Amino acid sequence: xxxxxxxxxxxxxxxxxxxxxxxxxxxxxxxxxxxxxxxxxxxxxxxxxxxxxxxxxxxxxxxxxxxxxxxxxxxxxxxxxxxxxxxxxxxxxxxxxxxxxxxxxxxxxxxxxxxxxxxxxxxxxxxxxxxxxxxxxxxxxxxxxxxxxxxxxxxxxxxxxxxxxxxxxxxxxxxxxxxxxxxxxxxxxxxxxxxxxxxxxxxxxxxxxxxxxxxxxxxxxxxxxxxxxxxxxxxxxxxxxxxxxxxxxxxxxxxxxxxxxxxxxxxxxxxxxxxxxxxxxxxxxxxxxxxxxxxxxxxxxxxxxxxxxxxxxxxxxxxxxxxxxxxxxxxxxxxxxxxxxxxxxxxxxxxxxxxxxxxxxxxxxxxxxxxxxxxxxxxxxxxxxxxxxxxxxxxxxxxxxxxxxxxxxxxxxxxxxxxxxxxxxxxxxxxxxxxxxxxxxxxxxxxxxxxxxxxxxxxxxxxxxxxxxxxxxxxxxxxxxxxxxxxxxxxxxxxxxxxxxxxxxxxxxxxxxxxxxxxxxxxxxxxxxxxxxxxxxxxxxxxxxxxxxxxxxxxxxxxxxxxxxxxxxxxxxxxxxxxxxxxxxxxxxxxxxxxxxxxx
Numbered sequence: 001x002x003x004x005x006x007x008x009x010x011x012x013x014x015x016x017x018x019x020x021x022x023x024x025x026x027x028x029x030x031x032x033x034x035x036x037x038x039x040x041x042x043x044x045x046x047x048x049x050x051x052x053x054x055x056x057x058x059x060x061x062x063x064x065x066x067x068x069x070x071x072x073x074x075x076x077x078x079x080x081x082x083x084x085x086x087x088x089x090x091x092x093x094x095x096x097x098x099x100x101x102x103x104x105x106x107x108x109x110x111x112x113x114x115x116x117x118x119x120x121x122x123x124x125x126x127x128x129x130x131x132x133x134x135x136x137x138x139x140x141x142x143x144x145x146x147x148x149x150x151x152x153x154x155x156x157x158x159x160x161x162x163x164x165x166x167x168x169x170x171x172x173x174x175x176x177x178x179x180x181x182x183x184x185x186x187x188x189x190x191x192x193x194x195x196x197x198x199x200x201x202x203x204x205x206x207x208x209x210x211x212x213x214x215x216x217x218x219x220x221x222x223x224x225x226x227x228x229x230x231x232x233x234x235x236x237x238x239x240x241x242x243x244x245x246x247x248x249x250x251x252x253x254x255x256x257x258x259x260x261x262x263x264x265x266x267x268x269x270x271x272x273x274x275x276x277x278x279x280x281x282x283x284x285x286x287x288x289x290x291x292x293x294x295x296x297x298x299x300x301x302x303x304x305x306x307x308x309x310x311x312x313x314x315x316x317x318x319x320x321x322x323x324x325x326x327x328x329x330x331x332x333x334x335x336x337x338x339x340x341x342x343x344x345x346x347x348x349x350x351x352x353x354x355x356x357x358x359x360x361x362x363x364x365x366x367x368x369x370x371x372x373x374x375x376x377x378x379x380x381x382x383x384x385x386x387x388x389x390x391x392x393x394x395x396x397x398x399x400x401x402x403x404x405x406x407x408x409x410x411x412x413x414x415x416x417x418x419x420x421x422x423x424x425x426x427x428x429x430x431x432x433x434x435x436x437x438x439x440x441x442x443x444x445x446x447x448x449x450x451x452x453x454x455x456x457x458x459x460x461x462x463x464x465x466x467x468x469x470x471x472x473x474x475x476x477x478x479x480x481x482x483x484x485x486x487x488x489x490x491x492x493x494x495x496x497x498x499x500x501x502x503x504x505x506x507x508x509x510x511x512x513x514x515x516x517x518x519x520x521x522x523x524x525x526x527x528x529x530x531x532x533x534x535x536x537x538x539x540x541x542x543x544x545x546x547x548x549x550x551x552x553x554x555x556x557x558x559x560x561x562x563x564x565x566x567x568x569x570x571x572x573x574x575x576x577x578x579x580x581x582x583x584x585x586x587x588x589x590x591x592x593x594x595x596x597x598x599x600x
Contacts, residue, residue, distance in 0.1 A: 007232075009177040010250065011049055011076050012042045018072075018084065020108045021101060023115030024122065025092055037064035042073070044563060048181075053077040080249070103129035110159045111506045112152070120145060134160050155473060162507060169207035170252055171503050173533025173570065178250055179211070182230055189226030191218035194264070198271035202340045204573040206503060206536045210253040212271040220258040227256045263295045265325035270294035276345035284333050284349065296323025297332045341576040346544070358579045361555075363572050365582040367590060368397040369565060371442065371465055371496060371528065371556035376421050377402035378410035380561040383421075383437070384428055389562035391435050397591045399440035399463045399556075400425060404452040406444040407469055413441070415457055422460075436591055438462040442496055447471045449485025451492075458491040463598060465528070467496035468509060476510035483511055487525050493598050494554050494586075495520060497530040497537040505534070517546050524600070526552040526586055531571025532564070543578035552586045552597070 006014070019035035041064045042049060052059060054077075059070035075082055089095045095104075107118045107130055121127040124145055125136050133156065136142050143153040170178075179197065186195045192215055196202075199212035217223040224244040228236050237245035242258040259267040270278060270293065285292040291300050299318035322332035330337050335352045339360055342348045351357050373379035374386055381389070383400055390398040402421070403412035413421060418441065425437050440463040444452040451458065451466060458464055466486050474482065487495060498516065499508030520527055527546050530537045535558070538546065546553055555571040557564055575585065582588040586597060 006050065006076050006080055006249075007177060007181060008042050008045060008048055009174060011073060012039045014076055014082060015039045015042065015072070017105050018082065020105050020115045020118075021085075021088060024104055024108075024119045025088065026119060034064070034066070034069060038069045038073075041065055044561065046563075049073050050077045100128050106130055107133060109505075110156065112155060112159065117147070120147065130160060151473075168251070169209050169504070170250075171533055172201070172204065172206055172208060172536075173567075174250075175201060175208045175211070175252065176533075178232075178248065178252060182232060182248070182254065185230050186213070186215065186223075186226055189217070189223060191222050192226065193217060196268060198268055199273060202272045203274065203343060204341050204577065206533075206539070206574070208252075210255060213254055213256045214264070214267055214271060215256060215258050216261060216264060217258050223258050224256065227254070259294075261324065262320065263323045265327070265329050266292070266296045266323040267294045269326050269329050272340050272343060274344050277343040277348070280345055280349050281333065284335075288333065290321060290332065291318065292329070292333070297321040297329055339576065341573060342579060344577070346579075358581050360576045361572055361580050361582050361585055361588070363569050365585070365588045366395075366555065366568065366572070368395045368399070368438075368587050368594075369556050369559070369568065370399040370438075370440070370463060370494065370554050370587050371401050371530070372398065372559040372565070373402050373442075374400060376400075376417070377407070377412055378560060383424060384432075385562055386559075386565075387428060387432060387435060387437060389565050391432075393565060395435060397436040397438055397594070399438045399465070401440035401442045401463070401465050403469075404441055404443045406446060406452040412444075412452075415454060418453075418457060440465065442467055444469055445482060445486035447474075447482065449482045451486060451489055455491070458489070461491070462595065464491050464493045465496040466492050466494075468500050472500060472506070472509050474510070476512060479510050480512045480515060483516055484519050487516070487519055487523055492523070492525050494526040494528050496528045496556075497535050497558065498527055498542070499537050499539075501537055502534055503536065508537075513542055514545065517542070517549050517551055520546070520551045521549045526554050529553060529555045529571045529574050531555060531557045531567045531569070531574070533567065533570045536570060536574050538574075540574055540577035543575060543580065547578060547580060547584050553580060553584055554586050556587070 015035050016039050019032055019039065022032050022035065041062050045062065053074050059065050059073055060067055072082060072084065085098065085101060089097065089101065095101055104118055104122060107113055108115055121133060125141055127133045127136055137153045137156045140153070142148050142156060143150045183195055186192055194216040196214045197211060198214055201208045201211060215223050220242050224239050227244050227246055228239055232248045233246045234249040235247050237247060244256040245253060247253050257267065257271070282292055285297060289300055291298045298320055301318045322328035327337045335349065336357065338348050338352055338357065348357065369390060372386055374381060374383045379402070386398070403410055405412045405414040422439055425439055429437055439461050441453060441461055442465045445466050445468055446452055447470070468483070486492070499511065499513070501508040517527065527538060529543055543553060553575065555568065555575055557567045557571070559565050559567065586594060589597070
């Protein structure tokens with residue numbers, strides 16, 4: 001199930017698979033919960049488990065990690081595997097082997113099918129794989145089971161089809177966890193002078209297909225051997241010369257290219273992309289009698305004028321004009337440097353030519369975070385702890401926006417508890433006036449479009465975020481009408497994570513997004529870019545449309561623990577891809593301006 005020196009994200013994934021398997025096997029709930037709690041500890045811990053194990057640290061000092069769990073983590077770090085899996089197979093002969101285990105766990109990746117439902121499907125219908133489930137659902141046998149229904153069966157088939165068409169792209173946040181050990185390793189290879197990641201990763205797309213790794217090195221073969229010797233490599237796809245490709249144990253493919261100094265900037269432009277951006281650059285070069293490729297920018301000799309030029313892998317016999325830096329490459333085409341996030345052929349070359357590139361938003365422009373949770377609902381830190389974390393980040397204000405009562409499973413607040421929370425906020429504010437705590441709430445839009453909080457309480461809040469957390473499967477027309485009704489309430493300030501998607505896990509709700517954004521413009525409601533890398537909701541294209549319509553945007557973390565406040569950078573990167581400037585984002589404003597906007 002892995003390889004030695006696993007990263008925290010991989011250890012957590014393996015522990016999650018074990019927890020799901022134990023639940024499928026109807027194990028003691030306390031045992032299952034122990035794994036779930038340990039998963040959170042591993043995910044949240046800033047130091048890699050492999051370093052703690054290497055240093056001989058006592059893992060039992062970590063929250064929710066007992067002696068047995070510490071041994072599991074150490075075994076994963078040292079061997080990349082858990083003998084517990086084989087033990088469970090031996091104790092449960094019906095599992096047969098690890099292939100069956102993997103197939104059962106894969107079923108839990110289908111939205112709405114948790115381990116308990118997998119157990120029922122397995123025991124009652126003999127379902128051992130996604131293929132088995134699709135066959136059973138197609139034949140109508142799933143709807144006959146207790147706890148299932150025809151609607152559930154149809155939804156299962158839809159989700160299976162969605163899984164089949166899902167690309168094997170990695171979420172940006174996951175790649176950010178997987179890459180640092182590789183980059184540290186490559187920078188330590190003798191003779192390697194510079195390492196940069198290009199491709200969609202550098203453009204900060206929400207998902208990444210593979211990694212283009214560019215290297216300046218004194219010895220290309222030494223750099224290649226450096227990559228293939230990395231502990232995280234599962235297999236070598238190809239090696240030699242200036243290009244080497246490997247697959248990491250996570251499945252992420254890394255393509256290493258050793259680049260000459262004089263071509264570094266041109267290669268970085270080329271391999272950063274996007275393809276469409278590069279096509280426009282090549283055409284612009286042709287218009288100036290130049291050829292641009294990953295090797296550099298070259299003059300086109302007269303005898304080559306009629307040839308097809310600018311193709312990948314084609315150098316030029318003409319004199320080199322630029323190539324050592326990205327700035328030189330763009331300058332040779334009469335353009336300023338263009339930020340990687342906006343190299344998507346959405347008009348950036350025309351804007352650059354007219355000196356009209358946007359002053360893109362940066363993390364330092366934000367003066368507060370307008371969406372986070374505390375221990376009053378499903379957060380892990382108290383209000384005072386969240387305040388300290390916000391103050392440490394230099395914020396002027398933040399919204400304490402716990403869930404409303406519709407989310408009973410996370411102890412959403414009713415009227416009584418909300419007023420109790422306000423009293424606590426007042427007490428904290430009197431002791432720590434250096435940062436303003438805005439009384440807020442993430443209020444559910446109920447199925448009929450009404451809001452999950454009484455009007456008199458809504459009027460007393462400083463800031464109201466409304467969101468969808470239930471009935472995701474409503475038809476588009478009904479879902480859109482539900483949202484429009486909710487947004488029309490005069491106390492609503494912002495629509496939180498508007499499409500409800502979880503990247504690579506749950507698709508967006510079916511709404512007419514353009515109709516929603518136009519309504520937001522009419523009602524004076526902002527839309528949120530939720531910064532969690534699992535969400536990044538709104539999409540960059542939707543945020544672009546919001547900007548066009550003049551809809552204000554907030555960039556917030558939806559943090560459920562203090563450390564997650566750092567996720568704000570992902571929302572900012574998403575905003576940059578949508579060409580957002582500080583003026584487009586509400587929480588770049590000083591407190592008085594923000595409250596004035598809310599009141600208006």
